[in-house]
Amino acid sequence: LWDETTGTSLAYIFDIVPAGYLVVSTDTMIAPIVAYSYKSDFSWEDVAENILLQMLKLDMHNRLEAISEGIMDRQIVVKNEEMWGKFLNEDSTGPVERSPTVYGPWLTTDWHQHSPYNDDCPLDPITGDRCVVGCVATALSQILNYWQYPTTVTFTQSDSYTSEIDPSDGNGTRTIPIDATRASFSGLLYNSCNPSDSAKADLCFAAGVSVRMGYSSAGSGTSTAKVAPALAGSYYPFSGKPPERWGYTSADLLTSNTDYNWWESPHYVSEDLLYDQLSANMQLARPAEMAITGSLGGHAIVVDGWQSDGRSYHLNFGWYGGSSTAWYALPSGLPSGLNIIRYVVLNIVPTSTTQSLTVNTSGSGSGAVGKVPNRSSLTRGTHVLLTAVPDSGSTFAHWEGDLAGSTNPACIIMDGDKSVTAHFVQASPTQYTLTMAVDGSGSTDPSVGIHTYDEGTVVPLTATPDAGWMFDHWNGDVTGSTNPTSITMNGDKSVTAVLTPSTYSIDYVVAHWVNGALDPNDPCQISLDQILQAIAWWANGTPVPQTGGQTIDLDKILDLIAKWADARCIESSISQPLALPKALSTAEAASVVEATRSISATAEGQAKVTVTIEAKQAITGLALDEDLPQGWTITPIDNGGATFNTQEAQWLWLELNAGETKTVRYQVEIPSAASA
Known part of the structure; x- marks a missing residue:
């Protein structure tokens, strides 16, 4: 929110989802939260009827001016800075701790100045449109409706007057004769503060006539100070005091604004005393009418709530455009000329x-x-907020007597003696569901399915595999491999027992390997025989039985063999010499590959060996074995793209194209005791 004249930032306004807004000050010497609502959205429509916007513009301008000139009450400044410090030092993930007692808001209405509320108002002689109610009368009529009193009001001809007002719309002064007797009504039905449209119009026009409203279609106005004598014949410091017409027991006019320090005692009071009386009224559920100054002139609003930890009051602005209500931190500690509160x-x-x-x-x-x-x-007429507070182990069910339903808190209007009973029942414990499942062949306890338990119940879990299967681990809201185990029901839970075969068939293991189900970091889950079986399936284009028709990807075979060899899986995977899927005779081998070997001594007991293999035709599996005497060792220099197994002194290729040549180089070390 900007000061259009100086370009100064007056406040930050945040929208709240799904509804509401938050107005934050721009200076730590001002209360952090100036205004907020969780009910109505903030309106930026810059018209006189948007009282909140006009109020904020002038109020924030005045407070910042008082700060810049060093004339704001120092105690107020210190209090505001302490509140800012509390906000800034709090953990942003949680709310600031504050627990004020909240009184109100007491009004149940959001009335405005147009139809149906102005349906009884006179026509504007210049525009021909219906005159608006006027903010003073809108506020007064909502207070009359709150109390649902009186049901009858009588105006005589002596109450008639001539309305004169220039609303500054460029059309000049409107002069309208007001026949006050037209504002009389009898037997008005308030209908628990929700009267009919015609009753609303009757009440609003009568309220305007009682304070001698000046009417026009562009804006109607009068002094809020006239409300006190019109209600109860109370003190009125200006000339032209209106007669008492509403028959109220009391209605007192007070101010702490130094512009009115000439008022008689006790009507001019200190700021502290004014706020003390205002908060006391809110604690007794007695709405008040306040006159304020905005950037486009004066306004009348209803004060109908208070929070006990400060000067945050609930305001009803009587506007239809959006920002109809707000909690507002009313100004404190401002000198003469800067306080927007008149009286x-x-x-x-x-x-x-x-x-x-x-x-x-x-x-x-x-x-x-x-x-x-x-x-x-x-x-009589007071609104009382009732809150049913169940003890531990109980829950509130409903109201009985003069209050019905289960709304809690609930409001009851004291239009007679009342008796209300809060009905409590023993609370049913909160319950959660446990969903059990099995991956594999076996059962669980609790059984597979959905089970319901009270909150806090500790449920034992047991997985029982079928024959040929074994428990592996838990998945879901329980993890690990402990069996039996347990789970605490502090929410809905889902648990799966993972069971695996205790003896693996080749097709099962290879299928799970192909499908990525085996742990790639534990290649020893699969044996060399199973690798060779997979190679055979791949070479023949045979689908793996467990995959539902899926064939084996050679890249997966090569990747697994590399990991399998690096992990030294031989001892755990095979207990017999390596054998290809098909052993070749010497004659057959000669027609498939051509191999040459060269040896050169490099030092005593050492030699370098080079083996060159040329494929005569496409080969799907080739092994090169060196059968060394005991104690001889091989150190590879170049494996020629093969997988090398140190323990077996073996090189393995899975695929060679026709004409492809592979060269292996390695160094042999011979023990000194060996023969030359």
Whole structure:
């Protein structure tokens, strides 16, 4: 929010999803949270009726000016800086700890100045449109509706007057004769603060006439100070005091603004006393009407709530455009000329009649009922917020007596003596589901399927494999290989027992290897015989039985052989000499490959050997073995692309093309005791 004249940033406004907004100050000397709502969105429409926007513009400008000139009350500055420090030092992942008692908001209405509320207002003689209600009358009519009092009001001809106002729309002054007797009504049905449209129009027009509203279609206005005498014949410091017409027991006009320090005592009070009385009214569920100054002129609003940890009050702006209500940190510690609060009409009490409220509890459970206001005797018409608080092991079920339903908290209107009972029942424990499954052949306890348990139950888990199978591990919300084990039900859970064959068939292991089910970091899960079987399947184009028709990928075979050889898997995989899928005779071998060997001595007991092999035809598997005497060792120099097994002194190729040549070089070391 910017100051359009100076370009200064006045406040930061954040939208809240799904609804609401947050207004944050730009200076740590100002309260961190200036305004917020979880109900209505922030409106940027720059019109006089958008009271929140106009109020923020002037209020933030004034507060920043007071700071820059060093004239804001130092105690207020220190308090604001302490609050900023608390916010800034908190862990951003959690809420700041604060637990004020919240009183209100007490109004259940969001009335505005247009139809149906202005349906009884006169026509504008210049525009021909219906005049608007006026913010003073909108606020007053909502307070009258809150108290649902009176049901009858009578205006005489002596109450008639001539309305004159220039709304500054360029069309000049409107002069309208007001016949006050038209504003009288009898037997108004408030319908638990939800009157019909015609009743709303009657109430709004009567409220306007009672404060001698100046009417126009572009804006209607009068002084908020007239509300006090119109309600209860109370003190009015200006000329032209309107007569009392609403018959209220009390309505007091107060100010702490130094512009009105000439008012009689006790109507001019300190700022602390003004806020003390305002908060006391909110604790008694008594809405007040406040006059403020905005960037486009004066406004009247309803104050109908308060939070006990500061000067954050709930305001009802009486506007239809969006920002109709807000919690607002009203200004404190500002000198004359910078305080947007002019004065307030509070202690609005319609009658001396009081009503009693009795609360009880019933049911198989137990609990208590909180009341705000917490009084046994209340002014007739007071709204009371009831909150059912169940004890541990119980839950609130519903209201009985003069309050029905299960809404909690719930509001009851004291339009008579009331008796309310909160019905509590024993709470059913929270329950969660456990889903059991098996991967493999076997069973579990609990059995495969969905089971329900109370919260906190410790459930034993056991996996039992079928014959030929063994338990391997758990998957899901239980992991590891402990069997039996257990799980604590603190939420919905899913557990799978993974079972594997205790003896592997070649097709099973190779199929799982092909499908990527075997651990690539543990190649010893598969034996050399199984590798050779896979080579044979690949060479013949035979699908692996367990894969449902999938053939073997040679790249996977080569990758696994490399890992298998590097991991020295021979001892655990084979207990007999290496054998190709098909052994070749000497004659057959000669027609398949041509091999030459050369040996050169390099030192005593050492020699370098070179073996060159040329494939005469395509080969799908070739092994080169060196059968060395005991104690002789081989150190490879160049393996010619083959996989070398040190223990067996063996080179293995899986595929050679016709005419392809492979060369192997290695060094032989002969023990000194060996013959030359």
